[in-house]
Amino acid sequence: MKEIEEILYSEEVVMQKCRELGERITADYEGELLVVGILKGAVPFMAELIKRIDLPIIIDFMDVSSYEGTTTSGEVRILKDLEFRVEGRDVLIVEDIIDTGLTLSYLTEVLKKRGAKSIEICSLLTKPKRRKVFVDTKYVGFEVDDKFVVGYGMDYNEKYRNLPFVGILSEEVYK
Numbered sequence: 394m395k396e397i398e399e400i401l402y403s404e405e406v407v408m409q410k411c412r413e414l415g416e417r418i419t420a421d422y423e424g425e426l427l428v429v430g431i432l433k434g435a436v437p438f439m440a441e442l443i444k445r446i447d448l449p450i451i452i453d454f455m456d457v458s459s460y461e462g463t464t465t466s467g468e469v470r471i472l473k474d475l476e477f478r479v480e481g482r483d484v485l486i487v488e489d490i491i492d493t494g495l496t497l498s499y500l501t502e503v504l505k506k507r508g509a510k511s512i513e514i515c516s517l518l519t520k521p522k523r524r525k526v527f528v529d530t531k532y533v534g535f536e537v538d539d540k541f542v543v544g545y546g547m548d549y550n551e552k553y554r555n556l557p558f559v560g561i562l563s564e565e566v567y568k
């Protein structure tokens with residue numbers, strides 16, 4: 394595919410990472426876990442990850458907005474809220490990527506205020522060099538450099554989410 398400069402993580406590599414993360418999560422919790430996916434990017438990763446968690450889980454979704462193209466506006470708004478109450482529950486937030494950290498620092502604050510018993514984050518990717526605010530991320534798949542990546546849920550203007558791998562988007566696409 395000419396729009397992809399380089400494949401970083403193949404489907405096999407991502408699946409293996411989901412198995413490892415799923416085993417760690419299974420070992421770290423007892424009883425029910427509320428797994429919260431952040432729409433839309435988290436969907437493909439979450440679908441794979443939850444099959445590797447051997448616990449009685451409940452899944453739910455939130456949708457927040459902050460991004461336009463490849464830059465952040467720094468503004469976070471809840472577009473779709475959870476179906477379940479988080480009070481007294483162990484919550485695991487699932488993301489595709491942590492970039493500035495603004496989305497997750499906002500979301501963890503919101504869920505903390507609602508009285509979650511515990512809140513942890515599981516993200517397929519993290520871009521530490523781009524961080525504006527600290528987010529404590531217990532479960533991370535891979536650390537990536539400051540390149541725009543797509544696939545496995547991640548998009549550029551809503552495209553490429555369906556790619557079965559994580560790849561670097563060629564600069565010609567957004568220049």
Ligand SMILES: O=P(O)(O)OC[C@H]1O[C@H](OP(=O)(O)OP(=O)(O)O)[C@H](O)[C@@H]1O
Pocket residue numbers: 431432433434435457458459460465488489490491492493494495496497547548
């Ligand atoms: O750490 P941050 O700088 O906040 O950026 C990370 C967030 O941005 C992307 O989602 P986006 O808001 O683009 O929506 P999407 O998941 O629907 O693509 C990504 O899926 C994360 O949720």
Ligand code: HPA
Pocket residue numbers: 460490491492540541542543547548549
């Ligand atoms: O590299 C990225 N790709 C897709 N979406 C993103 N949101 C933050 N960083 C990225």
Ligand SMILES: [Mg+2]
Pocket residue numbers: 431432433434435489
């Ligand atoms: Mg997202």
